[in-house]
Structures are given as C-alpha cells and as structure tokens.
Amino acid sequence: MTALLEVEGLKKHFVASRSVFGTPTAHVRAVDGVSFSVERGKTLGLVGESGCGKSTVSRLVLRLIEPDAGNIRFEGRDLLAFDTGQLRRFRREAQIIFQDPYASLNPRMTVSQILTEPLALHDLVPPPGRRERVEQLLRLVGLEPRFARRYPHEFSGGQRQRIAIARALAVEPKLIVCDEPVSALDVSIRSQILNLLRDLQDRLGLAYIFVSHDLAVVKHIADRVAVMNLGEIVESAETEALFAAPRHPYSRALLSAIPVPNPRARHGHALLQGEMPSALNPPSGCRFHTRCPYVVERCRVERPQLNGDGHATACHRVDELPPPDLILSADSGFSPALEKLVAAFKAPEAAAAAGVDQAG
Ligand code: SF4
Numbered sequence: 001m002t003a004l005l006e007v008e009g010l011k012k013h014f015v016a017s018r019s020v021f022g023t024p025t026a027h028v029r030a031v032d033g034v035s036f037s038v039e040r041g042k043t044l045g046l047v048g049e050s051g052c053g054k055s056t057v058s059r060l061v062l063r064l065i066e067p068d069a070g071n072i073r074f075e076g077r078d079l080l081a082f083d084t085g086q087l088r089r090f091r092r093e094a095q096i097i098f099q100d101p102y103a104s105l106n107p108r109m110t111v112s113q114i115l116t117e118p119l120a121l122h123d124l125v126p127p128p129g130r131r132e133r134v135e136q137l138l139r140l141v142g143l144e145p146r147f148a149r150r151y152p153h154e155f156s157g158g159q160r161q162r163i164a165i166a167r168a169l170a171v172e173p174k175l176i177v178c179d180e181p182v183s184a185l186d187v188s189i190r191s192q193i194l195n196l197l198r199d200l201q202d203r204l205g206l207a208y209i210f211v212s213h214d215l216a217v218v219k220h221i222a223d224r225v226a227v228m229n230l231g232e233i234v235e236s237a238e239t240e241a242l243f244a245a246p247r248h249p250y251s252r253a254l255l256s257a258i259p260v261p262n263p264r265a266r267h268g269h270a271l272l273q274g275e276m277p278s279a280l281n282p283p284s285g286c287r288f289h290t291r292c293p294y295v296v297e298r299c300r301v302e303r304p305q306l307n308g309d310g311h312a313t314a315c316h317r318v319d320e321l322p323p324p325d326l327i328l329s330a331d332s333g334f335s336p337a338l339e340k341l342v343a344a345f346k347a348p349e350a351a352a353a354a355g356v357d358q359a360g
Pocket residue numbers: 248249250286287288289290292293294295296299304314315316317318
C-alpha cells in the first residue's frame with residue numbers, strides 16, 4: 001500500500017546575504033537532499049540538534065514554504081503540482097501543532113471561536129451543529145465542554161496545548177506535524193500530552209511527524225526515527241532498532257546524552273567534539289567529520305549516502321565501527337537498592353526473590 005507521505009531528495013536553501021546588485025552571495029543549506037516516508041496511522045520521529053533543519057522539513061511537507069528541489073507525494077499524488085483547490089483540501093488533511101501553545105492561540109478569541117473557525121472556513125459542519133462539534137472536540141482532548149466560553153489566558157500550558165490539538169483535529173486530518181509540541185511544557189505535563197497524542201492516534205488512525213530535539217520523548221511516541229544533522233538524514237530506522245543499536249556516530253552521541261535514572265548504570269558517553277558547524281558553510285564530504293572520533297581522509301572529501309533497507313545509515317565506516325557502548329533507555333536502569341524497594345511493594349514471592357524481608 002502507498003505510504004501516506006513520501007518525500008524524496010527535498011532541498012531548501014535560504015539566501016543569507018546579497019551583493020549590492022541583489023545577487024545572492026551566501027546560502028543557508030537548511031535542508032539538503034532529505035528522503036523519508038510516513039505510513040498511515042504511524043509516527044515518524046525527526047530528531048537532531050537545534051538548527052539541523054528538522055523544523056524546515058516540517059514546513060516544507062505542509063507547503064508552508066516551497067522547496068528548491070525534490071518530490072513530495074501525499075497519498076500517491078504530487079503535492080508540489082496541486083492547484084489552489086487541491087491545496088485547500090490538503091490544508092484539511094494535514095495540520096500542524098506548534099511548540100508554543102501560548103503563541104499559537106489567538107488571545108482575543110474564546111475557545112469556542114478558535115474551534116469554530118476551521119469548521120466554518122472549510123464548511124465542515126452547518127452552523128446549528130457547530131456548538132455540539134466544539135463540545136465533542138473538547139471532550140476528545142480531555143477538556144470539559146464548559147471551557148468553551150473561556151479565553152486562552154485562563155488555561156495552563158498543558159490545557160492550551162490540548163486546545164491547539166483540538167483545533168488541529170477539527171478538520172479531521174490524516175497527518176499532523178507536531179513541531180516540538182511538549183518542549184515548552186513542564187515535565188509532569190509532557191507525558192500527559194504524549195499519551196493523549198498516542199490515544200488519539202489509536203482512535204482516529206492519525207499519522208504524525210514528531211519533530212523534537214529530545215530523543216527520550218521521541219522514543220516514547222515514534223514508530224520510526226530519522227536522525228538529522230546539518231540538513232541531512234544520517235540514520236533512519238525503526239525506533240526499537242535505533243535505540244538498541246545506533247549505527248551512526250552522531251546518533252550514538254545523541255543517545256548517550258540521554259539521562260539515565262541510575263547512578264550505578266554503565267553508560268558510555270560518546271560526547272560530541274566541538275560546536276555544530278554552520279549550515280551557512282557546512283563541512284565538505286561527511287558533514288559530521290569535524291566532530292566525529294572515527295574520521296578518516298575519505299570522510300573529508302566524499303559525501304556518504306544513506307544506505308540500507310529498513311535501518312539506513314550515511315557513514316563510510318559503518319561496517320568498521322566498534323559496537324555501540326551500552327546504551328540504556330530513559331525508562332530503564334533501577335539501581336539494586338531501588339529494585340529491592342520496588343519489590344517490597346510487590347507480591348511476597350517476588351519480594352523474597354529480591355531478598356527483601358517484608359516482616360520488617
Ligand atoms: Fe564519521 Fe566518517 Fe562516518 Fe562521517 S563518514 S560519521 S566522519 S566515520
């Protein structure tokens with residue numbers, strides 16, 4: 001079956017400076033030949049450091065900005081060839097949730113007005129039924145219908161993000177781009193929003209592109225992960241496979257930086273060397289070569305291609321690299337003392353097996 005979204009060789013270079021005659025003299029290579037696909041009802045995590053181009057990719061696939069080169073197919077149709085009418089229908093089928101719920105909601109509109117606007121714009125629900133639809137949407141995202149008369153400033157950050165999600169759902173989309181949707185929220189609220197997104201995906205069959213710099217968050221929600229560095233995808237794999245055995249040195253460094261809740265756990269820190277180079281003047285050959293501990297001369301001159309089915313990696317030396325250090329997932333790694341404590345609150349047999357005397 002055709003993937004919901006297929007992206008091939010996508011490029012976007014922004015003009016950074018011009019001569020006095022207006023001729024471009026420097027470009028920021030924000031996105032430079034990116035390819036991936038998103039299946040229906042699945043989540044693709046797009047991860048990398050700030051400035052790697054992941055947010056530009058998310059805007060390109062929604063045609064909020066136009067690419068310089070490449071192909072984008074939505075349900076098998078050429079998105080870049082859509083006429084005005086087709087693009088208008090596409091705006092219903094693909095939505096975006098932004099990082100900052102404070103900035104993405106109009107402070108002068110009530111929640112009811114915010115949610116009614118897309119219904120009216122796309123003529124989805126006749127006026128008499130809109131109030132009921134707004135109440136349905138609020139319930140869908142875990143908010144009470146009585147909140148419809150309130151303004152955004154009357155809500156917490158997590159509630160505001162729920163309203164933003166409800167607004168995206170109002171037009172019954174097939175794809176939602178989530179651009180760092182939990183980064184601005186308290187840690188305690190993040191998991192609630194992530195669980196809500198997963199629940200909505202199960203119920204409505206939504207596909208997500210989940211853009212984040214936080215691998216621990218992506219691990220929680222993505223089915224597949226693409227790691228970006230300086231406008232390129234350097235590794236792409238199923239989430240389990242990538243976290244269990246990352247192949248690219250950049251992915252290994254990012255994963256080793258995830259905090260582990262166990263001070264005694266063995267954790268290999270493959271720290272990144274130096275600063276991330278500028279996308280204005282990216283390094284020749286492999287763009288990671290200025291920070292890579294395994295660099296050889298070939299890396300400085302020849303750009304590696306993203307090779308491999310399923311688990312693809314862009315590295316000349318992927319078959320020669322040592323196995324990754326032990327990398328623990330963010331939700332594993334109890335210390336022996338904590339394991340005993342946890343066992344003490346379990347069944348007596350389990351506690352005995354862990355060596356805990358429950359009589360005390
Ligand atoms: Fe490192 Fe060379 Fe592989 Fe790039 S191609 S990640 S510089 S070993």
